[in-house]
Amino acid sequence: MRFPDVKDNKIFGRVLNLLFNNIDIILFCSIVFVKLMSYEKDISSGYLNKSVIFPIAASILILTSFSFAFKEKTRISFLYIADIVLSAILIADLMYYRYFKDITTVAAIRNAKLLQGVSSSVSSVASVKDLYYLLDLFILLPVARIYKKKKKNIKPLPKRLLSFLIIFVLGFGINASVFYRVSKQQPTLLTSMSNRIYLTNMIGDVDFHLVDSYNYISNSIKNSKKLPDQKEKDIKTFLQNNNKDTDESNFKGIGEGKNLIVIQVEALQGFVINQKVNGQEITPNLNKWVNKCMYFDNYFYQVAGGNTSDAEFMSNNSLYPAQSGAAYYTYSGDKYDSLASSLKDKNYYTAALHGNSEGFWNRNVMYKAQSFDDFFGEHSFNVDEKIGLGLSDKSFLNQSLEKMKSFKQPYYSFLVTLTSHFPYEAVDKYGDFNVGEYEGTFIGNYLKAIHYTDAQLGEFLDNLEKDGIMQNSIIALYGDHFAIPKDNAQQLFKFENESNSDDYTWFKYQKVPLLLHFPGDEYAGVNHKYTGQMDLYPTLANMYNLPKNYMFGNDMLNGTSQKVIFRNGSFIDGQNLYVSWSNTYYNLKSGTKVNETEELKNEKNEYTKELEYSDDLLNHNLINTFDQEKGN
Template identity: 65%
Template sequence: MNNIKLKIKDKIHFKINDKTKSYIDKLMLSIKNNLDLILFLIIIYVKVMHYGKQISPDYFYAKVDRPIIASILILVSFFTLFKQSRRIKLLFTLDILISLILIADIVYFRYYKDVITVSAVKNVKLLTGVSASVKSLINVKDFLYLIDIVFLAPIIKKFKVANNNKKMFLRKACMFMATLLIGVVMDTQSVYAVSKEQPTLISSMSDRVYLTKMIGNINFHAIDAYNFVSTSIKNSSKLSTAREQEIKDFLAKNNESTGTNFTGTAEGKNLIMIQVEALQGFVINQKINGQEITPNLNRWVNKSMYFDNYFYQVAGGNTSDAEFMSNNSLYPAESGAAYYSYSGNTYSSLAKELKEKQYNTAAFHANNEGFWNRNVMYPVQGFDKFYGQHSFNIDENVGLGLSDKSFLNQSLDKLKTLKQPYYSFLVTLSSHYPYDDTKGYGDFNVGEYEGTLLGNYLKGIHYTDQQLGTFLDKLEKEKILDNSIVVLYGDHFAIPKDNEQELYKFEKINNATDYDWVKNQKVPMFIHFPGDENKGVNHTYSSQMDLYPTLANMFNLPRQYMLGKDILNGNSGKVVFRNGSFTNGKVFYVSWTNTYYDVKTGEKIPETEALKAEKEQYLKELQYSDDILNHNLIKTFKGK
């Protein structure tokens, strides 16, 4: 009896083992047949996660692994339908493509502190003029994104492809549907969570870095591509009458006069505006090894009305964005550069309105005329003449091209030929990133910062300061300033986010927060009046968007289509950045971490209903600006 029981037990045990072995064999076969898909998912996941940590080492959203996996599953699902031999080659190609996009993204982020978009890619031809800048941003470690390609290439050649049975089509279809469904459900939940937290973020893409950290790089590019196509389709149609009226009402209210301080004080006088390449605020009135970094600008700051809380607001268009805002008081393009994307629009710009008052208008910049599409945009904005690279004798090169010394000397000669009154707009070049022309910059002892990016920058801006001092002194000596208003400001940051520790060390900032970064993103701006009148420091929180409204008041120009404010009449402290960050002079909101800081204490504070409403209002204003550009509304409004 016992023997019979043992035999039955043995048979059952044998069957169970046999069944388990069968399942294991099937599982192993399935893994083998889909090893390429599994490897692809793991490799791309590691790369995208690594990228996320690179752009945000201090604030990395841990739950981002869910949308990253989901986005890869969606990609993988489509490849389950292919025969394995073809599938492996396609996955290998896609791996290379994603790796190259990640490398482009990280290089772009180092300079622009942003994520590259479809619209930005349209400007890639503009990088030919700054190839040295691009090369300096590339790190050898970036090519680690391609390291798996090197190892996988020979393995793929030797990989034995499993037999593809036609009867497996149904199984493949089921696998496709299951993988796609899992990916879509996971992804939808993640994207919905972001849209619930910040309702306009997905559509406006106002803070691309924050969005990428929340949903991953692949999802970001998919949404960006969708938004680009849908926006192009939407913009090809007419904006609704109700939306037009809403924007028109906002502009009317925003451009109401807030006071009469300095109204008309500059009427009839020349306007000489100088935009200085990479002039950041931290160098003003600063010394290194007992030497002033910008002795000449320091001197002219003391002879002028100086704004020490003046922020740059550039986006993908960088230097061209600074020009665009200062001359139009419209925000930079949502993606790419307004100078390139909206060169066919109608503007009510500073040069154009001064021309209506019989001013002669001229722009001066020694770079290639076509760079940033200036040869098109300057005439569109009302400049009668554009003195570009071919208008100058290229007798001395410093940095990217003609030295500031030669540029300013030659510009002065041209300036003297202009019939008064005139508006001359000058853009310098020598202090351009990556500040590697240290021989051209001359001798300036930067001490412990020798050989660093910050040290090279200090040399570059010290050189430019010398040339600006000489130029301004000549204007004064030749009595040109007796009937001229001079405006001088920096265009954008000098030290990229990637080198923030050098800036913090120089500024003696320990345990830096995001607020320490944003509060340092100021550029100098001063307005010099004849006879050094009205000199002093203005502490109002202001920005590049506010320059044109301020000058419009001084020169008695019409104010109809400006989104900025007159700094000399009012103290709202409002500064809105393209990524959705803002300050009102009391609170600073950092969009990429969704955090509020008290300006006085630098401490984090909770979001209130009032602050949330303020944030939503400013995002709405950014969208108004986008609609004005996308639908050429100034032309429409002027026509009506």
């Protein structure tokens, strides 16, 4: 039997001493790695890209490297604070993901002040599971204090700087190779960040936020400079080609001289139309009006971080939402060739009406920027009944109708409802609507809320008809965005008796109704064409014989385009669906996966470029530039 000699004991002692002096580093790296991997699993939609291990490890190494520059006791405090910050970021990212199906960005944080009043919405996507990301902080606090007292060894500054340099270079090298691989696979992904979830699944959350911060600063500097002349010409050429009149002229000028009433309905999703729960129609009034309207049943919402404001922005301008945050905030100083502006040029009176505070989503600024003559916000109404965020739909629509009766004709009225806003606090107002087994569930509360709003819409539309307003008006009614977030997808699938829960199935239900009503219920029927919110303005422009200059969408009643591009890089082309966050194609009819062809790859690149063109147009206020060039 061999006894350990003095030399062995010395080596063993050194190892123990090394481990003890770096136990804070070991614990930090291990705990943060577990948290970051857990986060990736939560946002990976069932498929975790295991290669994300490398960029996550690299980002931890880079972060940890800075701690080596400090004296040991300060190092412990640095690591503990870093753990707190990272945990807070991960929880915020998870909550944002559950609500928006996207990743938090610097631009979105800039818009945080616009989220006042929806604290109940934010708290509703919080989960007890999120405490998992905080547990270690409570456990490690007393341990860190004891460890600080026990630690005696202090390395000299040169050794600390050498350790910092070695660890930093190692982490930086791994990250460089990962970023190189990503840039080869998807050349514009790191700069355009058009597919943020997919990018996060490739480079990890810490690296994502570093790239986002770099891009934000870089774009701010770049956008302060003039866009290259060739890029400006490319955008102008694209718009000229996209806004050419088609050979067909269906419905051309049919709305000239008629009032235009557009109603944007909060959280009205398509799956509730002509659907029952517990033997009762969910939207009996809209179901009736569907049969009196031209009804688009493949109309998709295309909103991003601006949510409701994005739906307004697209419907009135046919420009894509901001890459990050909300266009209503970021681009309030731009010039717009909006629907209101074009109708004003034809001597229309234009007004926006909404029962929430005027400053919410920066509407008081943006409605002026879009040339509305008047904005009737919360202070223009008698707030006699408040539900959720503001004036109830019942009171809002009744009072709006009275205001509209006094408008100078012809007019454009843009109404935005509110009561069916997440988290669906209108349920108490409709306690008699029995949702059966869904009572008390997320989807059950939504069904009650949208049933309430349906009743108010029905009364409003009936009154428009009874008062004779419909005889000289065209009405467009659509939903603004999703009602059921991805976090509650299983409830939606159960309600629809769906056995599959893949991305294709999810996308099937990301439609909102669009109803176009013509005088005398003319042209009633169902249109199955694939369309989206970007296409509303071009369609109305044809109907009201308005100029088409700066629209990225297409006329739904003319041409063959069935292009629907989503801000996250997903798209529909009429035959295929591309899901950006999983980089997967599906056949629209069968739902089967499709291999990427050269044609589909080119299509994906073409649509990415289209998003970039819209971003450049907004970032550089190009509508103002183009208009000035016309004047010259």
